[in-house]
Amino acid sequence: MERALRILTDPDGPGFAPRRITLSTVGLVPGIRRLAASGPPVNLAISLSGTTDEQRSRLMPINRRYPLAELLAACREYPLPPRRRITFEYVLMVGVNDAPEDARRLVGLLASPRPRAEAFQRILRAAGLTATIRESRGHDISAACGMLHNASEQGLRAAGNAPGGENALDTPRASA
Structure with a gap:
């Protein structure tokens, strides 16, 4: 096909x-x-x-x-x-x-995730909380949330420089 x-x-x-x-x-x-x-x-x-x-x-x-x-x-x-x-x-x-x-x-x-997210948002807002729905972007160019970090780690592993090893980057990372 x-x-x-x-x-x-x-x-x-x-x-x-x-x-x-x-x-x-x-x-x-x-x-x-x-x-x-x-x-x-x-x-x-x-x-x-x-x-x-x-x-x-x-x-x-x-x-x-x-x-x-x-x-x-x-x-x-x-x-x-x-x-x-x-x-x-x-x-x-x-x-x-x-x-x-x-x-x-x-x-x-x-039912799409959007209506579910909106229903969830309404409940939070009814409780007086701020709730924002954000659209995921950048997936088509491998730049969505977490994709760049994962790609760079995979590149380091492929080169024998896995994070935490002697050639690890010294930049702190936040985890979600």
């Missing part, structure tokens, strides 16, 4: 913009992770159609191999450019997955 996506997005080939391509999948977790690590940044659509592992396994046998928790973890790891989202496809089947409980479970599965 990744090879086909590279051909489709190659400027010397069809040259489709990755943002104009949506890859639909039943949830092959290794493929999602490979695409996240090295594929072009295409849109992703996940066929869900069930809100519990038991229900989804009856509808989509692939769920036995890659259960919901693993699938949703891979989706959360999928790098998305700003203002883009993963699409979750849910086919309603009368008497199978159309109950109000299914809808509530779906909300629970797919």
